[in-house]
Structures are given as structure tokens and as C-alpha cells.
Amino acid sequence: MKPNRLRQKLDAGETTVSTNIYTSSPDVVEMLGHAGTFDYVEFEAEYVPYDLHWMDHFARVTELFPHLSAMIKIDQEPRTFMAARAIGAGIQNVLFADVRTPEEARQCVAAMKPEIPGSVGHQGYGDRRVSRYFLDGPAKYVSILENSVVALMSEKKSAVDTLEASLDVEGVDMVQFGAADFSLYVGKPGQWEDPEVTAAKNRVIRTSLKMGIQPKVGIHSPEDARQYLDMGVRHFILGGDLGILYSFWKEKGQKLQDIIDGH
Numbered sequence: 001m002k003p004n005r006l007r008q009k010l011d012a013g014e015t016t017v018s019t020n021i022y023t024s025s026p027d028v029v030e031m032l033g034h035a036g037t038f039d040y041v042e043f044e045a046e047y048v049p050y051d052l053h054w055m056d057h058f059a060r061v062t063e064l065f066p067h068l069s070a071m072i073k074i075d076q077e078p079r080t081f082m083a084a085r086a087i088g089a090g091i092q093n094v095l096f097a098d099v100r101t102p103e104e105a106r107q108c109v110a111a112m113k114p115e116i117p118g119s120v121g122h123q124g125y126g127d128r129r130v131s132r133y134f135l136d137g138p139a140k141y142v143s144i145l146e147n148s149v150v151a152l153m154s155e156k157k158s159a160v161d162t163l164e165a166s167l168d169v170e171g172v173d174m175v176q177f178g179a180a181d182f183s184l185y186v187g188k189p190g191q192w193e194d195p196e197v198t199a200a201k202n203r204v205i206r207t208s209l210k211m212g213i214q215p216k217v218g219i220h221s222p223e224d225a226r227q228y229l230d231m232g233v234r235h236f237i238l239g240g241d242l243g244i245l246y247s248f249w250k251e252k253g254q255k256l257q258d259i260i261d262g263h
Contacts, residue, residue: 001130001140004092005069006040007147010173010214013234018071018216020044020240024054026061028241033065042071042237045082046097052085056129059090071095071151080122083111088128093149095176100158102165108152109171114145120171121145149173151216155181160200167213174235176216177204205231 009016016039021028032041043050043058055072062070070091074082076098083094096108106120113121123145125138150171154160155178167175179192179201188194208215209232216235217228220243225236 001090001092001132001144002063002066004147004149005067006071006093006149007069009039010149015234016040016216016236018042018235018237020218020237022048022240022242024048024050026057029058029061030064033062033068036065036067038068038238040069040071040093042073042095043091044073044240046073046075052089055086055089055091059129063090069093071149073097073153079108080111083108084123084126087112087123087145087148088126088130090130092144092147093151095151095153095174097153097178098156098181099152099154099166100156102162102169105152105166105169105172109150109169112145112148112150113171114142116142151176153178153181154204155179157182157185157200160203163204163207164211167208167211172213174214174216175204175208176218176237177201202231205233209233 006016017037018040019032019038020042022044029041032038041062059070062068071093072086072091073095074086074097079096086094094112099105099108110120110122112123113119114123115121125141127134130144131137131141151174152166152172154163154175159166160182166172177200179197182200183189183191183194183197186196188197191197205215205217214235215233216237217233218237219225220239222238
């Protein structure tokens with residue numbers, strides 16, 4: 001298994017850029033790898049259909065490119081099972097959705113780390129793809145687990161309110177604010193720029209930076225990064241495949257229709 005690019009850059013204090021994919025197609029990941037401009041790709045498993053075979057394929061394609069690693073965003077349940085299968089497939093990093101409390105943050109870390117002396121982990125050894133099934137053995141598997149990146153969504157009001165305690169959990173590496181869920185919880189669905197939503201986002205960013213945990217921020221255009229760079233953010237998620245396709249089809253399709261109608 002190749003080195004975890006995201007872990008390397010996190011430990012070195014470097015900037016990372018990723019993008020989201022929703023389609024279960026290795027071809028999309030491969031083209032992204034050929035672009036050579038992203039450090040990791042995040043599969044939005046929380047939202048779309050997929051199977052365990054796709055996890056293996058997703059990891060295999062990212063391994064074609066030395067500069068690219070993989071992350072998967074998984075549902076709140078069953079966390080331990082999905083984290084184990086993701087790591088076992090070769091997806092080195094996991095983003096946990098809907099984390100509400102510090103205890104749930106501890107459960108997320110435990111789902112990713114090995115069950116060895118001095119560790120809070122719940123992961124035992126598995127003859128899985130990540131360790132070449134039985135060829136590499138338990139020691140290599142432990143190393144892979146220890147180098148995984150644990151990222152948490154802070155998207156519920158209870159998570160934002162108890163943010164310091166969750167970020168203080170040993171093993172948490174990154175945090176991301178979820179405006180969509182937070183706006184729902186406070187009764188303002190879709191109001192991304194509402195002062196209450198914006199204040200919560202800024203609290204997550206500033207608190208995590210103060211505590212030495214790296215925030216990652218989703219942006220729609222490269223220019224959007226400037227305001228967050230000024231705040232100290234160094235990790236960005238730029239767009240996603242479905243949004244990119246929609247924008248192209250909407251803009252270019254309308255232009256073609258206008259040309260046809262005006263001819």
C-alpha cells in the first residue's frame with residue numbers, strides 16, 4: 001500500500017486540495033488523477049448508492065497516482081463496520097457524518113484505530129486488500145490504521161456547542177462545518193449566509209485552528225479560498241462531479257439553444 005498523501009501533508013503542515021465525487025465510476029477518479037491538481041479525492045458515500053466492490057475499485061484507481069489519496073464520507077450508522085470496510089479496501093481516510101457529541105467523536109476514532117496496548121481503537125486484524133490479504137500480516141495493518149486520517153463533520157448544533165470537547169479527543173485530525181445540516185437544525189434550511197449559520201462556521205474554523213486541529217472547507221470557486229486563507233485555513237474541497245456536469249450542461253446547453261433559436 002502506497003503512503004497516505006493526505007497524512008503526509010497534514011503532518012508537514014502543508015496545504016491540501018480535494019474534490020468530491022458522487023458517481024461510482026473508476027473512470028471519473030482516473031481522469032481526476034491525470035489532472036494532477038488534487039491531493040485527495042473524497043467519495044460522498046453518505047448520499048449515493050454504492051457497494052463494497054466499489055470501495056476496492058475506488059482505492060485501486062487512486063493508487064495509480066502517487067500524488068493522490070482517497071477519503072470516504074460515511075453515514076452515522078453503522079460507523080464501525082463502514083470504517084473497517086473502507087480501510088480494508090485501501091481507502092486511507094474517513095470523514096464521519098453527523099457527529100453530535102464528544103462520545104461519538106471517540107467512537108469514530110476507535111472505529112479507525114488498531115486495538116493494541118495504549119490505543120483506544122477497536123480495529124482488529126483483517127485479511128483484507130489493504131494488507132494484501134494475508135501477505136503483509138498484522139504489523140503492516142497496524143501501521144496503515146495508525147496513519148489513517150480521521151475527519152469529523154461538525155454540522156449539528158450540539159456538535160458546535162461541544163466542539164472543544166470533541167476536538168480534544170485524541171486521534172481527531174480534521175473537522176468540517178456542515179452548513180446544510182446546521183441550517184436545518186436551527187430552523188433556517190438553506191440560509192447559508194444567515195448570521196447564526198455564519199457564526200457557527202466561523203466558530204468551528206477558529207476553534208479548531210486554536211486547538212491545532214485542521215479545518216477543511218468546501219468552496220465553489222478558487223477565488224472563494226482567499227477569505228479562508230486569511231483565516232488560516234489550509235485545506236479545501238473544490239466542487240464535485242455532479243455540480244460540474246450540471247453547470248456545463250446548463251450553461252453550454254443554453255448557449256447552444258440560443259444560437260439555434262437565433263439562426
